[in-house]
């Protein structure tokens with residue numbers, strides 16, 4: 001991969017460059033690898049996607065996490081991670097380094113035909129939230145609240161290029177930081193950078209890969225820093241977060257499909273201490 005800042009061809013975007021592999025990321029292939037059966041099998045609560053959705057649904061059902069703005073870091077081409085969140089914030093800010101992913105999200109938010117079908121995910125979240133909500137109401141609400149889709153680079157101390165004003169009331173990030181960091185130190189720094197977007201007292205929810213060294217997204221084979229639960233705890237503490245909950249999931253052999261070598265998934269709920 002190119003060293004940070006060595007690729008002027010990417011021009012006006014954020015300064016550091018994640019390398020050729022990231023530039024070859026194919027949203028459609030990534031979605032097919034991760035967000036269709038067997039990983040997204042809603043008849044099986046033990047499958048990885050229902051597990052992730054339940055972690056998020058339960059965190060928001062606690063009633064503590066809410067406010068004006070939630071920022072999702074490294075959204076990629078996906079919206080599943082926003083389905084429980086969108087009921088608790090006036091605005092959802094999605095972000096990604098790659099224009100191709102931001103465009104995919106914009107097309108979904110505008111309801112353009114031919115975008116990925118998230119309806120099974122939305123139906124499932126409505127079911128586990130148990131409020132009897134019609135899935136199309138949730139879809140409409142998320143589209144309304146997804147107003148800003150911004151470029152971001154988590155390797156920059158100022159990931160959005162300027163402070164978020166006002167800072168976010170909550171921060172969410174799924175499978176981004178470890179997937180864009182060459183080593184654990186870089187993961188910890190990236191976490192501290194994105195933590196600066198959150199207001200004191202705000203909540204952070206992280207989903208991520210454990211023990212993963214690569215994933216595929218079409219022609220791209222992307223390196224990942226293999227993390228342990230201890231690495232996640234350490235990075236959260238070093239970034240000044242108080243850990244509220246850490247859960248993990250072991251990837252069953254049936255879901256090891258060759259699209260990555262992920263061993264498990266973690267879910268962390270942490271909080272930035274309020275100002276004294």
Ligand SMILES: C[S@@+](CC[C@H](N)C(=O)[O-])C[C@H]1O[C@@H](n2cnc3c(N)ncnc32)[C@H](O)[C@@H]1O
Pocket residue numbers: 018022025073074075076077078081096097098101152153154155173174175176179180
């Ligand atoms: C594994 S995908 C995760 C996508 C989605 N959040 C999910 O849960 O499936 C990692 C994402 O990080 C984005 N990314 C790559 N380099 C980045 C950077 N320097 N800063 C922020 N995001 C980056 C990629 O474009 C990609 O969308």
